Amino acid sequence: MLIAILMSGLAVGAVYALIGVTYNVMFSASRVMSFTAGQLGMLGGVLGAAFIGVLGLPAILGFILTLAVCALVGVLTEIIAVRPVLNSLEQHLYVLSTLAVALLIQQFVAIEWSTEPQPFPRLLGVGGGGPTDEKFWLPMLACAATVAGLEFLYRRTLVGRAFLAIAEDNFAARALGLPERNLRMGSYALAGVIGGVAGFASGQLLLAFFANGAMLNFYGFIPVALGGLGNNRGAIISGLLLGVFQQAANFTFGGVFASVAVFTVFIVVLLAAPQGLFGMPPQRRV
Amino acid sequence: MSEAQGLAMPAPRGGIGGMARQVLPFAAIFGAGLILPAVSNDYWTLIATRAAIYWVLVSGLNLVVGFAGQLAIGWVALLTLGAYTTSVLALGNVLPPLPVAAAFSVAAVVGAVFGLIVGLPALRLRTFYFAMTTLGFATIVTQVALAWQSVTGGGIGVPGPMLPAPFDTALGFYLLCLALAAFCTWMTANIAHSRFGRSLIAIRDAEVAAESAGISKPRLLGAVFLFSGAMAGVAGGLFATLQSYITPEAFTFDLSVLFFIAILIGGRGSILGPLIATVVLTWLPEFAAPLVVWSTFLYAALLLVIVLAVPGGIAALLDFRNRRPLESNRAVQPHPELLPDILARGERRHAITLRNVVLSFGAVRAIDGLDLVIEPGRIHGLIGPNGSGKTTTLNVICGFNTPETGSVMLDDAPLPPGAPQTRAATGIARTFQTPRLIGEASVLQNVMVGGAIRGQGSFVESLLSLPRHHGDEVMLRAEALRALRSVGLDALAEVRADRLQHSELRFLEIARALMLRPRFLLLDEPAAGLSAEEIRRLGALIRAIRDQGTGVLLVEHHADLIFDICDHVTVLNLGRVLAAGTPAEIRVHKEVVSAYLGA
Numbered sequence: 001m002l003i004a005i006l007m008s009g010l011a012v013g014a015v016y017a018l019i020g021v022t023y024n025v026m027f028s029a030s031r032v033m034s035f036t037a038g039q040l041g042m043l044g045g046v047l048g049a050a051f052i053g054v055l056g057l058p059a060i061l062g063f064i065l066t067l068a069v070c071a072l073v074g075v076l077t078e079i080i081a082v083r084p085v086l087n088s089l090e091q092h093l094y095v096l097s098t099l100a101v102a103l104l105i106q107q108f109v110a111i112e113w114s115t116e117p118q119p120f121p122r123l124l125g126v127g128g129g130g131p132t133d134e135k136f137w138l139p140m141l142a143c144a145a146t147v148a149g150l151e152f153l154y155r156r157t158l159v160g161r162a163f164l165a166i167a168e169d170n171f172a173a174r175a176l177g178l179p180e181r182n183l184r185m186g187s188y189a190l191a192g193v194i195g196g197v198a199g200f201a202s203g204q205l206l207l208a209f210f211a212n213g214a215m216l217n218f219y220g221f222i223p224v225a226l227g228g229l230g231n232n233r234g235a236i237i238s239g240l241l242l243g244v245f246q247q248a249a250n251f252t253f254g255g256v257f258a259s260v261a262v263f264t265v266f267i268v269v270l271l272a273a274p275q276g277l278f279g280m281p282p283q284r285r286v
Numbered sequence: 287m288s289e290a291q292g293l294a295m296p297a298p299r300g301g302i303g304g305m306a307r308q309v310l311p312f313a314a315i316f317g318a319g320l321i322l323p324a325v326s327n328d329y330w331t332l333i334a335t336r337a338a339i340y341w342v343l344v345s346g347l348n349l350v351v352g353f354a355g356q357l358a359i360g361w362v363a364l365l366t367l368g369a370y371t372t373s374v375l376a377l378g379n380v381l382p383p384l385p386v387a388a389a390f391s392v393a394a395v396v397g398a399v400f401g402l403i404v405g406l407p408a409l410r411l412r413t414f415y416f417a418m419t420t421l422g423f424a425t426i427v428t429q430v431a432l433a434w435q436s437v438t439g440g441g442i443g444v445p446g447p448m449l450p451a452p453f454d455t456a457l458g459f460y461l462l463c464l465a466l467a468a469f470c471t472w473m474t475a476n477i478a479h480s481r482f483g484r485s486l487i488a489i490r491d492a493e494v495a496a497e498s499a500g501i502s503k504p505r506l507l508g509a510v511f512l513f514s515g516a517m518a519g520v521a522g523g524l525f526a527t528l529q530s531y532i533t534p535e536a537f538t539f540d541l542s543v544l545f546f547i548a549i550l551i552g553g554r555g556s557i558l559g560p561l562i563a564t565v566v567l568t569w570l571p572e573f574a575a576p577l578v579v580w581s582t583f584l585y586a587a588l589l590l591v592i593v594l595a596v597p598g599g600i601a602a603l604l605d606f607r608n609r610r611p612l613e614s615n616r617a618v619q620p621h622p623e624l625l626p627d628i629l630a631r632g633e634r635r636h637a638i639t640l641r642n643v644v645l646s647f648g649a650v651r652a653i654d655g656l657d658l659v660i661e662p663g664r665i666h667g668l669i670g671p672n673g674s675g676k677t678t679t680l681n682v683i684c685g686f687n688t689p690e691t692g693s694v695m696l697d698d699a700p701l702p703p704g705a706p707q708t709r710a711a712t713g714i715a716r717t718f719q720t721p722r723l724i725g726e727a728s729v730l731q732n733v734m735v736g737g738a739i740r741g742q743g744s745f746v747e748s749l750l751s752l753p754r755h756h757g758d759e760v761m762l763r764a765e766a767l768r769a770l771r772s773v774g775l776d777a778l779a780e781v782r783a784d785r786l787q788h789s790e791l792r793f794l795e796i797a798r799a800l801m802l803r804p805r806f807l808l809l810d811e812p813a814a815g816l817s818a819e820e821i822r823r824l825g826a827l828i829r830a831i832r833d834q835g836t837g838v839l840l841v842e843h844h845a846d847l848i849f850d851i852c853d854h855v856t857v858l859n860l861g862r863v864l865a866a867g868t869p870a871e872i873r874v875h876k877e878v879v880s881a882y883l884g885a
Contacts (some may be wrong), residue, residue: 097590
């Protein structure tokens with residue numbers, strides 16, 4: 001029982017954490033919180049099921065295609081919904097433009113794919129439905145791989161350092177001659193890939209379902225809010241904790257009360273610490 | 287802003303005509319609604335009923351989203367609450383059945399309470415965060431409705447309330463909804479044209495200026511969330527009646543999207559725009575059957591187009607008045623001789639006193655042990671190089687920055703740190719280095735915001751257009767016009783503030799500050815961006831303000847202006863007083879000349 005709670009908790013927690021990282025990657029590059037983060041996760045599941053389950057492509061090819069499409073969606077988001085409103089960040093138009101794009105994606109999938117949850121094909125056939133089933137450890141593996149990959153990217157590669165530079169100080173980075181626009185598009189592509197990985201790896205757990213987008217938007221945002229904007233470490237820790245907490249409440253009290261409990265904890269923590277548990281102090285206003 | 291400005295206007299070409307022009311579109315829409323049942327069939331009456339019910343909710347939400355700028359995207363949760371409250375109370379499956387009117391009243395109260403609960407995080411959270419909490423709340427309410435089977439019937443649902451005659455027919459119910467929708471329009475229009483509506487927009491577009499004008503964000507937003515929640519609760523009851531049977535599935539997130547998007551497509555800060563948008567969006571999917579499936583997709587696409595192409599929405603498209611070109615080569619010509627009408631001379635003995643104030647930003651000491659006295663009836667110049675702590679000093683006095691040590695006193699009483707909204711009541715007014723104005727509001731409305739705390743009427747009195755509301759409006763409009771005349775902007779009173787030249791914005795901020803009849807006026811670089819002639823006129827205006835007994839703190843880089851009009855000058859460097867004295871003493875002060883003025 002305990003093992004089951006822990007495994008399913010860490011599995012969904014890993015997905016929330018990855019969506020949190022998706023938010024963060026987009027935020028770092030553009031100071032924009034995008035409603036498309038959860039939809040990218042949803043697309044990962046739906047596209048995986050479509051490519052492998054419906055079209056019958058080999059799993060690895062389906063995986064690569066899924067990530068490619070998600071990266072493309074990320075770049076399109078940047079071009080359509082983010083770049084045009086970057087000049088007026090203080091008006092928060094990005095909340096509306098990214099919400100619009102997120103709704104477009106969600107509705108398109110609902111109409112063209114299905115409004116019912118569809119099965120996601122087995123990838124490796126490891127584990128027989130028990131706590132060691134691949135549907136539990138695949139998301140965790142994806143999370144660990146993403147953390148390692150991001151760490152390598154940010155610490156060891158020039159492009160990664162450039163990402164960090166524009167996240168740290170956009171103006172200074174541009175003054176140094178960094179191609180800010182291309183790096184921003186690159187970040188959105190990267191966010192698309194991370195969201196896609198999260199959705200693909202959790203496909204068997206969450207199924208290929210259009211409504212997962214809105215769900216992941218909310219549960220993926222909680223780790224960001226608690227961990228502090230742009231703080232990936234905070235997002236991963238908070239995401240995993242959130243997953244375990246939610247599943248524990250789920251097993252002990254039932255689904256509705258788990259949702260209410262998560263929501264209440266979220267609101268209380270946010271009101272007590274609006275900058276998140278690992279966040280930075282507010283800036284000057286006048 | 288379009289019609290929201292209308293009634294608050296001085297209406298130069300006949301007040302009645304201007305008013306009629308504002309009311310006409312509403313009369314046309316509701317008139318068309320009245321004759322609709324006579325000229326069409328039950329189906330279109332049903333669609334119109336739905337639009338009217340949606341508008342009951344959207345009109346209230348409009349004050350939250352369109353006016354206060356709080357992105358509440360999950361408002362369908364309150365519709366759900368209202369629908370279940372009326373249905374369950376009228377059905378009597380929990381308590382003994384209540385009369386329908388009582389059930390609707392309880393729904394309004396429940397809606398108001400939850401409106402406040404959902405809304406309050408807005409006081410602490412930033413836009414996206416707040417949007418997410420409302421979204422989360424909407425998800426929770428649906429889940430609870432599904433799970434709480436003993437009360438809500440779970441997925442099977444409950445029957446909606448049955449209204450008594452004459453509202454039990456389709457036509458009777460439609461006319462009831464239409465009347466309620468008209469009533470809501472009237473109430474929200476009253477708020478829009480009151481000091482509360484202007485304060486809401488000020489919170490949205492110029493929050494810092496709103497605080498300095500003494501506007502209390504918690505109280506104002508609290509009132510608006512209560513009102514908006516109550517409207518949503520009533521709309522929920524009507525919705526349940528219309529549906530005749532409700533399940534959690536009836537309250538999809540798509541409805542929330544419709545409400546939210548109707549306001550943005552209509553245009554923020556407008557009432558006519560969102561009304562038109564609500565009608566159109568409700569009607570649009572009926573236009574062709576295949577569109578029903580694609581309706582939310584269509585709304586989202588519309589939202590994207592509006593945000594990117596016409597951020598002002600329908601209201602901006604209908605705002606013909608502000609497309610007329612303005613006269614070029616305008617020059618501000620203040621009339622300082624009018625100031626005695628605005629700033630009545632009173633007995634002024636006390637002063638603002640800063641003692642040993644220290645304030646750091648990280649490792650930088652912005653103010654390092656500052657002593658400063660601002661006396662009434664004198665102009666105190668504060669000069670110094672960039673980063674010497676001038677604006678920070680002003681922010682400490684105004685309560686935006688909290689000093690680490692030291693005291694800030696007014697008349698022997700400490701000014702509470704970190705509470706900028708308390709300053710207006712003590713008679714301290716200020717302007718900003720970068721003008722903080724409501725670009726979409728008229729010049730006159732911007733000035734009226736400055737006098738928000740001088741109104742007597744309550745939110746409810748404005749809602750119902752009671753006498754004290756009218757008294758406040760007449761008083762504020764007259765005073766604002768007088769203030770505009772004194773700074774020389776009266777000819778531009780009707781123009782949108784974002785169409786003004788930079789120099790005019792500086793004078794506009796002074797006019798807004800004068801609305802408080804300030805005992806102390808703090809000016810942050812008022813001469814920046816002004817021509818030499820305008821600086822001379824500004825100097826005369828500041829002198830005239832001083833002559834009425836108001837103490838002026840003038841932060842400036844224009845040395846000529848400082849030495850011309852100041853009675854006393856303090857020079858700051860690295861957060862410390864480098865020199866203090868009369869202009870004549872400062873002009874020849876060795877260190878000041880070498881550090882700042884230049885030889």
